[in-house]
Amino acid sequence: MHSEIKHVQAQFGREIIHLETGKLAKQADGAVVVQYGGTVVLITVCVSKEPKEGIDFLPLTVEYQEKTYAAGKIPGGFFKREGRPSESEILTSRLIDRPIRPLFPKGFVNEIQIMGLVLSSDGVNDPDILAVIGASSAITLAGIPFTGPIGAVRVGIIEGNFILNPTYEELEKSVLDLVVVGSKTGVIMLEAKAKELAEDKILEAIKFGHRHLQNVIGLQEELRKQCVVTPKEFTYEKIDDELFNKVKELSCEKLVEVCSLSDKEKREEEIDLLWGSLVEQFKAAGSEALPEDIKLALVEAEKEEVRKFVLEKDIRVDGRRYEDLRSISCEIGVLPRTHGSGLFTRGQTQSLAITTLGTRADEQRLDGLEGELSKSFMLHYSFPPFSVGEVKPVRGPGRREIGHGALAEKALKFLMPSKEEFPYTVRVVSEILESNGSSSMATVCASALSLMDAGVPIKDAVAGVALGLIKGDDKYAILTDLNGLEDHFGDMDFKVAGTRAGITAVQLDLKITELPFEILEKAINQAMKARFIILEKMLQAIDKPRANLSEYAPRITVLKISTDKIGELIGPGGKNIKKIIEQTGVTIDIEEDGTVLVGSVDAAASEKAVRIIKGMTEIPEVGKIYTGVVKRIVNFGVFCEILPNKEGLVHVSELASKFVKDPNEIVKMGDEFKVKVIGIDDLGRVNLSKKQAE
Numbered sequence: 208m209h210s211e212i213k214h215v216q217a218q219f220g221r222e223i224i225h226l227e228t229g230k231l232a233k234q235a236d237g238a239v240v241v242q243y244g245g246t247v248v249l250i251t252v253c254v255s256k257e258p259k260e261g262i263d264f265l266p267l268t269v270e271y272q273e274k275t276y277a278a279g280k281i282p283g284g285f286f287k288r289e290g291r292p293s294e295s296e297i298l299t300s301r302l303i304d305r306p307i308r309p310l311f312p313k314g315f316v317n318e319i320q321i322m323g324l325v326l327s328s329d330g331v332n333d334p335d336i337l338a339v340i341g342a343s344s345a346i347t348l349a350g351i352p353f354t355g356p357i358g359a360v361r362v363g364i365i366e367g368n369f370i371l372n373p374t375y376e377e378l379e380k381s382v383l384d385l386v387v388v389g390s391k392t393g394v395i396m397l398e399a400k401a402k403e404l405a406e407d408k409i410l411e412a413i414k415f416g417h418r419h420l421q422n423v424i425g426l427q428e429e430l431r432k433q434c435v436v437t438p439k440e441f442t443y444e445k446i447d448d449e450l451f452n453k454v455k456e457l458s459c460e461k462l463v464e465v466c467s468l469s470d471k472e473k474r475e476e477e478i479d480l481l482w483g484s485l486v487e488q489f490k491a492a493g494s495e496a497l498p499e500d501i502k503l504a505l506v507e508a509e510k511e512e513v514r515k516f517v518l519e520k521d522i523r524v525d526g527r528r529y530e531d532l533r534s535i536s537c538e539i540g541v542l543p544r545t546h547g548s549g550l551f552t553r554g555q556t557q558s559l560a561i562t563t564l565g566t567r568a569d570e571q572r573l574d575g576l577e578g579e580l581s582k583s584f585m586l587h588y589s590f591p592p593f594s595v596g597e598v599k600p601v602r603g604p605g606r607r608e609i610g611h612g613a614l615a616e617k618a619l620k621f622l623m624p625s626k627e628e629f630p631y632t633v634r635v636v637s638e639i640l641e642s643n644g645s646s647s648m649a650t651v652c653a654s655a656l657s658l659m660d661a662g663v664p665i666k667d668a669v670a671g672v673a674l675g676l677i678k679g680d681d682k683y684a685i686l687t688d689l690n691g692l693e694d695h696f697g698d699m700d701f702k703v704a705g706t707r708a709g710i711t712a713v714q715l716d717l718k719i720t721e722l723p724f725e726i727l728e729k730a731i732n733q734a735m736k737a738r739f740i741i742l743e744k745m746l747q748a749i750d751k752p753r754a755n756l757s758e759y760a761p762r763i764t765v766l767k768i769s770t771d772k773i774g775e776l777i778g779p780g781g782k783n784i785k786k787i788i789e790q791t792g793v794t795i796d797i798e799e800d801g802t803v804l805v806g807s808v809d810a811a812a813s814e815k816a817v818r819i820i821k822g823m824t825e826i827p828e829v830g831k832i833y834t835g836v837v838k839r840i841v842n843f844g845v846f847c848e849i850l851p852n853k854e855g856l857v858h859v860s861e862l863a864s865k866f867v868k869d870p871n872e873i874v875k876m877g878d879e880f881k882v883k884v885i886g887i888d889d890l891g892r893v894n895l896s897k898k899q900a901e
Contacts, residue, residue, distance in 0.1 A: 547661020
């Protein structure tokens, strides 16, 4: 690590971005401080000196932390310190990991740890983009073999205009939230949430972002020149050429046969049998090759055969053409007591989505650096081990599950009704029951079916599809609805979700160093064709949200009261509202603007609570007729209670059409009868008439 402080800066949208190294965290192999406005992120990179033995993948871990001091706050709770990573921190860790992982050379198995720490937050600029840029820069300065540097940028659209690095406030108004990570010549990763944007508009936004991230790449190159980085020496794990060639020779014919099997379980079974056979053959020949080394060589031979099969035969290993979808089935209402359910099956991938409706009290409270937020729509993704026929311990949701759930939530977010249209908290859970490629996109489809089955008035059905890529030297194949094998041995996982009107979510991850725009454009248009086919299948199951909610779902009645009546409704220490809840069993949520939400699965209980609340908070209106209860009788008239704790006077002249000398001749204490409000004086005293109400 360099001890001399180096600093570079450049214009990056409306603010200047600063990169600095040599001042903080100098014992790390690479450390860069990135500042944009008042937001500052420290990114460090450390790499182990020796390769990790017995693995065939890059041992990269990314940790990103947002501590509350960055925003001038002290954590809540008993311990007054940060605990496990939040969902937002996990998603940003993934955002850093995904574009960087494919840029390390094959066979590099030294452990790498990237840590991002938000030191300061201005509550305006999101630190996630800065963390990606900092990670690229820190790796570049660490002397680790890396096909970088790379740049990252966020793009929004407000009133038809592209916004570079929109603020939190601008994102609330934007119809697009797009993260573009790229190299000088291509795209490496995409992450987007969109409000039904057309394919060409998404492409235009990607190109806009790619154009503007070039400044950040140039800035990192300038910093690298200032630091005079010396590349470190590393050894690379690779399969012995002689062993690989022998395994390939012995398994070639069988691999061709196995690759043509469309059933995942059968194919895996045949591969295991082939591996066992190879181990026996090598053992019989006196070879000292270890079974695990033979397995690695076989996997590499299978990968080579699958890729060659697809590119040379213009057909996929399961017999489909490049743009073919697997068979699809859609069902709704599959569970008897849930508020809504949808089952989506595509080939050997199956998602069961369940929708639950709740009240405002069920909203998720989030305390991030940008301030306190609440979520009334949540989508959670669950991936049990039986979905891939495995035996594994079941823990809490992992990073992959959180990432897939967040992507599906993005795909549906803009289609959800407003709180005014639908005053419910909505939770959707996707249970993946089978998985062989693109379970996150199956989740999007199943969730849309489930929401419509629950009667949630989403604006349109949403479908998702994943596309893969196999790229040779002079030919490539874009594969619609990729399966697990194509995902494992392919070069791309490109997920696109949307409605009939446009795209609502995009996610692109690569295993190659970049994706040319020519392929990206073709893939987006290929995804649109597939999306329309899936939507047609879904709409055959249910073409619009149900008109009525499930009988088991809560009914929420929305009332509007005067803000000066809120205190009266709540009562001292919550006495009044607690009494209503005890009497009726409903839930009651009161908002600052006087909106009152009464929730209950019992219609009679809800009506009773609404009646009590209206009585307590209603202001008498001139001309309106009420039921009056006689509370006092005086010689000049009768005082009647028309609302809780609100009385009015029926003068003797308004008791009857005839002359009344003594009110006791007409009424007695406790009598109920209709009265009309005929006047309210400046002191708020209410004058009533019995005769005008008859």
